[in-house]
Amino acid sequence: MTPLLRLTDVCVDIGRKRLLDGIGLTLDRGQVLGLVGESGSGKSLTALAIAGLLPLIGGKVTGGAIHFDGMDLTAIGEARLRSLRGKRFGFVMQNPMTALDAVQRIGEQIDIVSRLHLGLSAQAARLRTLDLMAQLRIAEPSAVAEAYPHQLSGGMKQRIVIAMALAGDPELIIADEPTTALDVTVQAQIIQILTRLSRDRGLALLLITHDMGVVAQVCDRVAVLYAGRIAEERAVEPIFEAPSHPYTAALIGCIPRDGMAPGSLHGIPGAVPVSGRYPSGCRFNPRCTHAADLCRQERPALRALPSGGSVACHFAKAETS
Ligand SMILES: Nc1ncnc2c1ncn2[C@@H]1O[C@H](COP(=O)(O)OP(=O)(O)OP(=O)(O)O)[C@@H](O)[C@H]1O
Ligand code: SF4
Ligand SMILES: [Mg+2]
Structure with missing residues (x-):
């Protein structure tokens, strides 16, 4: 079956900088795909590339293809793309205020x-x-419809933005860190609502998050980005059981677990390279405990795994299943 969304070797440039370099991922109807990676890894650029919104920040797709229901979005032109946005795919941004008009009533929007x-x-x-x-569990919808954005809490505003994204009955929702500005309880509610809608309506959901814990709980697949490239892309269960890429393993190692003493959690040593100033070979090599000479000399290709998915590491662990 053809996936609803397939990115093949997508490259994105802003000015002379190549910020995404060979992104590949797939998403089927009714599936939740988590897109993870540290800050600056290229998650938002990937979302903007799919939605055709890169021109807003001076960027463009310079290679590869973005197939949505068989159409290559990079080749259909701005007019057709505009007609698909909102109708066939919706976009939920991190900050709800950027999506809401401060002087128009919620219901009208x-x-x-x-x-x-x-x-x-x-x-x-x-x-x-x-x-x-009502589906988004907003109490007293008629009263909220008459309100202006400033009269609502952050969690409520985010639900409104989700309602707007759903109103055109899309097949795909791209949600870029839809909950980072919210408190933990509200975060959990919003994620639950999004994933329930995905299951109930057969909606495909691309969920961008920093949080591997959220990925483990709600996603079917996960794509791990590092410095503008895909490190690993696979179904969630095998990736958590036996990550093939050292970066994925390091991200999983950062998830807080029951019984951990407060303050015992550490991030991955070292920092994400500054965009455009990447080390040669594998971009993760300065931080990787398995790095060898080959890793500093040659870029590891993104190769398919026998059970589906792909990994880009010279020494990726063989799958156990
Ligand atoms: N408008 C821009 N001009 C120049 N560089 C940019 C621009 N937007 C993003 N970048 C660079 O592209 C890289 C990827 O950025 P992106 O916003 O996609 O990261 P991200 O994974 O979404 O991070 P975060 O988790 O902080 O949201 C970063 O190195 C960033 O500095
Ligand atoms: S290619 Fe080398 S440096 Fe890169 S993740 Fe694999 S082992 Fe580490
Ligand atoms: Mg981002």
Whole structure:
């Protein structure tokens, strides 16, 4: 079966800097794919590339292909891309305020999406808006629909942005760290809502997060990014049981576990390289405890694993299953 979304060898440049270099991943309908990696690894650039929004930050796709339901989004032109955004895929950004209009009532902001993309009348659009709000567990939807963004809490605003992303009945939602600005309980609720919608509606969800704990709980697959390249991309269970890439293993090692003394958690030693100033060979080599001469000389190719997925490491552990 053709996946709903497939990125093949995608490269992204801003100015003369190559910031994404050969990104490959796949996402099926009804699946949740976690996109993880430390700050600066290229998660948001990947999301913007898929949504066709790179021009907003002066970037462009300079290589590879982004297939969505068989169409190459890098080749269809801005007009068709605009017609797909909102209707066939929705985007939930990290900061809800950037997606909301401060001077327009909440209900109108959601209504407009289904009027535009589904051709609903004003009345039908409002019914749909109230129904979506109820699905997102917003109490008193009619009252909230009349409110302005500044009257709502951060968690409520984020639900509204999700309602807007869902209003056009898309097949894919791209959620870029949708919960980092929220407190832990609200974070858990929002993630739960998104993943439930994915299962119930057969919606594909690309969930960008720093949090490997969230990935373990809710994702079907995970793509691990490091310094603008894919380190490993696989189903969640095998990746947590036996990560093939040392960087994935290091990220998993950073997940807090029950019984850990407070303060005993450490990050991965060393820092992500500054964009455009990458070490030669494998970009992870200065931080990798398994690095050998070959790692400093040759870039490890992204190669397919027998059980599906792929890994880019000269010495990737063989799969056990
Ligand atoms: N507009 C821009 N101009 C120049 N460089 C940029 C721009 N946006 C991002 N970058 C660089 O591209 C790299 C990837 O950035 P990106 O925002 O995708 O990281 P990220 O994985 O989303 O990080 P975070 O977890 O902090 O959100 C970083 O090194 C960043 O400095
Ligand atoms: S290629 Fe070498 S440096 Fe890179 S992750 Fe694998 S072992 Fe480490
Ligand atoms: Mg980001």
